[in-house]
Amino acid sequence: xxxxxxxxxxxxxxxxxxxxxxxxxxxxxxxxxxxxxxxxxxxxxxxxxxxxxxxxxxxxxxxxxxxxxxxxxxxxxxxxxxxxxxxxxxxxxxxxxxxxxxxxxxxxxxxxxxxxxxxxxxxxxxxxxxxxxxxxxxxxxxxxxxxxxxxxxxxxxxxxxxxxxxxxxxxxxxxxxxxxxxxxxxxxxxxxxxxxxxxxxxxxxxxxxxxxxxxxxxxxxxxxxxxxxxxxxxxxxxxxxxxxxxxxxxxxxxxxxxxxxxxxxxxxxxxxxxxxxxxxxxxxxxxxxxxxxxxxxxxxxxxxxxxxxxxxxxxxxxxxxxxxxxxxxxxxxxxxxxxxxxxxxxxxxxxxxxxxxxxxxxxxxxx
Numbered sequence: 001x002x003x004x005x006x007x008x009x010x011x012x013x014x015x016x017x018x019x020x021x022x023x024x025x026x027x028x029x030x031x032x033x034x035x036x037x038x039x040x041x042x043x044x045x046x047x048x049x050x051x052x053x054x055x056x057x058x059x060x061x062x063x064x065x066x067x068x069x070x071x072x073x074x075x076x077x078x079x080x081x082x083x084x085x086x087x088x089x090x091x092x093x094x095x096x097x098x099x100x101x102x103x104x105x106x107x108x109x110x111x112x113x114x115x116x117x118x119x120x121x122x123x124x125x126x127x128x129x130x131x132x133x134x135x136x137x138x139x140x141x142x143x144x145x146x147x148x149x150x151x152x153x154x155x156x157x158x159x160x161x162x163x164x165x166x167x168x169x170x171x172x173x174x175x176x177x178x179x180x181x182x183x184x185x186x187x188x189x190x191x192x193x194x195x196x197x198x199x200x201x202x203x204x205x206x207x208x209x210x211x212x213x214x215x216x217x218x219x220x221x222x223x224x225x226x227x228x229x230x231x232x233x234x235x236x237x238x239x240x241x242x243x244x245x246x247x248x249x250x251x252x253x254x255x256x257x258x259x260x261x262x263x264x265x266x267x268x269x270x271x272x273x274x275x276x277x278x279x280x281x282x283x284x285x286x287x288x289x290x291x292x293x294x295x296x297x298x299x300x301x302x303x304x305x306x307x308x309x310x311x312x313x314x315x316x317x318x319x320x321x322x323x324x325x326x327x328x329x330x331x332x333x334x335x336x337x338x339x340x341x342x343x344x345x346x347x348x349x350x351x352x353x354x355x356x357x358x359x360x361x362x363x364x365x366x367x
Contacts, residue, residue, distance in 0.1 A: 033174040040167050041069050044141065048156055050127075051145035054078065055167070056090055058139055065094055068139065088112035089126050093140045099129040099161060103151035125151035129160045133168035141167070187261040189239055190246030198260050198268060202321035205272055209314055217279035219269040220328035221286075221309040224340045226265040233301060241295055241303065248289055253282075268325070276313040276345060283309045283343050291341060306341035308332050317346040 041055055052072030056065040063085045070078040086095045092110045093100050103125050105111040111126070123144045131139040141164050143152065185197035193201070205216050223245070230238040242265065249259040249269065258270040269286075271279055287309060295303040310331025318324045327346035334344045344350045 033170055036170040037069060037167060040163050040170075041071060041141075044143070044160065044163055045071065047159065048127075048143060048152070050143035050152075053141070053143045055131075056083070056094070056140050056142065058085070058094055058137060065090060065140070072144075089128050090140050090142045093128045093130050093142075094137050097130045097132055097137045099157050100126070101152055101154060101157060102126045127152040127156055127160060129157065129164045131164045131167045131171065133165070133172045135172065138168060138171050187246075189242050190261045191243070192246045192249065192267070193258060193260045195260060195262050195268075198262070198325075199321055201258050201260075201270060202324065205270060206314060206319075206321060208272075214273045215275050215313055215316070217271045217274045217276055217311055217313045218324050218328045219271065219279065219283055219286075219309060219311055220262070220325070220332045221267050221269075221283075221307045222332055222336060223265040224306045224308055224336075226305065229303060229305070233303065237296070237301065237303075241305070244295055245290070245305075248286070248293075252286060252289060268328075274313075276311060276316065279311050279313065280343065280345070280351070283311060287341070287343065308335035308340050309343045310335065310346065311343065312346035 037055060041053065044050070044053060050072070052070075052075060054070040054075065055068045057068045058064075059066055059082075062082075065083040065085065067078045067081060070076070083091045085091050089100055089102060089105075089108070089110050089112075100110075102108045102111065105123055105126055111123075126142060126144055128140055128142040130137045131141065141160060143160070185193055187194040202218075208214065209216050226238065226241075229241060242261070245267070246259070246261065249267070253259060253269065254271075256272050258272075260268040260270075262268045269282075271282060274282070287307065291304070291306045293304070295301070295305070310328045310333070312318060312324050312328035312331065314324050317327050331344035331346045335342045335350055338350055339353060342350055342353045
């Protein structure tokens with residue numbers, strides 16, 4: 001190697017080190033996953049100069065790849081494209097976890113024009129590496145056509161793999177942060193939000209409702225005679241029953257509604273943009289679902305439960321989260337002390353109960 005070649009090689013090494021330094025700074029200076037991935041892809045463009053390049057993520061449930069980032073000519077046409085794992089060069093890399101360099105795509109049987117061939121310009125060469133850390137392959141980075149050259153080369157693979165490692169670290173960090181966030185606001189027993197998150201959501205709804213002139217309603221409910229379930233069938237069955245109650249709530253509320261396990265067998269539901277009258281309709285449906293359902297029939301346990309409900313509405317009944325929650329709680333306890341399996345409205349008392357629900361209430365006393 002002559003002096004000129006050594007100088008060129010030294011410059012390339014400095015360029016690579018500078019690139020890794022910039023990506024490393026982005027990785028440790030922000031938790032914004034999109035910003036980090038964008039930085040990685042921009043540095044790939046600066047160093048390897050592909051005509052078109054993309055970052056594809058794995059959808060584990062669908063076992064497909066989708067384009068998270070696509071850059072270059074015609075990249076906008078790739079946004080809604082999905083590939084099956086194993087389909088095309090990118091799909092093969094995602095499935096096998098190994099990097100691939102194809103200098104002439106027409107000679108590679110894995111090449112599929114419907115998924116590897118970028119819209120413009122025509123694809124000649126492809127370099128593709130997996131994104132994987134301690135977890136299975138999370139995605140792939142795919143480059144098409146090395147600018148000004150016939151093909152990518154083997155020397156490009158280590159550099160691209162190093163950049164893919166940065167992307168893998170960023171993805172794992174993002175997942176850990178997301179999981180930690182979930183642990184702070186979610187209830188393990190029911191997979192609903194927990195009581196710590198309740199005040200935050202209530203304050204947010206008060207702000208939004210005040211600004212836009214909305215009402216919202218709070219439902220506070222408690223399972224009737226839940227202690228008998230624990231005493232007769234054990235706490236494990238009681239915990240499973242709470243999980244099933246959580247499933248019922250998640251399946252029968254709107255996407256904009258919030259459900260919380262407040263503690264023990266107490267639950268809170270927030271209904272944004274909902275008047276007291278409409279909240280009563282929601283509660284009647286939930287009450288009917290609970291009182292008519294037989295839990296664990298397949299295990300010959302045949303458990304029935306009912307619940308006592310209280311409703312308070314902002315701003316009619318109160319203007320702070322403490323007032324709204326207290327009034328809904330007090331309305332619920334009014335039902336607990338009197339009829340059970342019924343609804344009470346803040347400031348209005350217990351509502352009349354339909355005969356059908358009287359039958360369900362009697363069935364509940366058999367526990």
